Amino acid sequence: RRQFLATTGGVMLAAPFIMSGRANAAEFNYKFAHNFPLGHPLANRVQEGADRIAEQSDGRINIAVFPSNQLGSDTDTLNQLRSGAVEFFTLSGIILSTLVPVAAINGVGFAFADHSKVWEAMDGAVGASVRAAIAEARLHAFPHMFDNGFRQITTSTKAIETPDDLKGLKIRVPVSPLWTSMFQALGTAPASINWNETYTALQTGVVDAQENPLSTVDVGKLYEVQNYCSLTNHMWDGFWLLSNARSWNALPEDLQQIVERNFSQSAMDERADLAVLNSNLRTGLEEHGLAFNEPDPAPIREVLRSAGFYKEWQAKFGDEAWGALEGVTGQLT
Ligand code: X2X
Secondary structure, X not given: OOOOEEEEOOEEEEOOOOEOOEOOOOOEEEEEEXXXXXXXXXXXXXXXXXXXXXXXXXXXXXXXXXXXXXXOOHHHHHHHHHHOOOOXXXXXXXXXOOOOHHHHHHHOOOOOXXXXXXXXXXXOHHHHHHHHXXXXXXXXXXXXXXEEEEXXXXXXOOOOOOHHHHOOOEEEEOOOHHHXXXXXXXXXXXXXXXXXXXXXXXXXXXXXXXXXXXXXXXXXXHHHOOOXXXXXXXXXXXXXXXXXXXXXXXXXXXXXXXXXHHHHHHHHHHHHHHHHHHXXXXXXXXXXXXXXXXXXXXXXXXHHHHOOHHHHHHHHHOHHHHHHHHHHHOOOX
């Protein structure tokens, strides 16, 4: 419980305890970490969800949201979530795969034709098999993922038109075996760097390129340190909302329901926000100086196929999860 102390002429006065008009301190004070600044739909919708939860629970649970990796990089925050120092965290499934390997499955190159296929898979059988694996790692995954989006390649050096343009490209990828494997198969020289160090890595020339959805390029102001944006749509990425299982199980069932209902609402609202945003952002990013092109994805995908990328990851993910994925996407190998 917080105390408000003021000194007046050397006398300490204890102000009455005030917390948004509520008489009692919360029974549960939980932390929620994520990697985006306010302004990104995920940040805005998660904060709204936390506010609704405080209200609907009559202040029994207070969720303090820490945006912009304030508590540490994504990799660090995953460790804090596991230890219970952080109770809620939205993390890319593909990064979560360092702990739960099958969670990278939504990142398989060129798997989904569009968002309707994404949600069919991730709200359906593919998501169910990932959530079961997450539970085995003693984390609770909420049913609906938040959108990050289809990823595009930006560079400071040149537009990516053909597979040849990828050869030797020094590109930042998030910390995850699937990302490294895929960008090695594509012939680039990938470097694993957490999101909170990406801007600086591009600015200082540690890498020349990165890949992210347009909304993330925009919120990270990457146009300040990049010149080209090639619309490759090479993979889809989204965030699981995770809770430490001990922290989650400590909540009485009525509070669990309030939390789950409201963050599911946040996820659905965030998906709708991003659908609008990503279709409008190209113009805004062009005004910020990014030059766009639309490469043919077919030859890029063919490089992955002939490098054995699909067969390799089919074996790693196993027949059940891969079968569920191909049930939505059609045959990928
Ligand atoms: O690290 C990234 O590139 C980001 C922001 O897209 C993720 O969280 C996966």
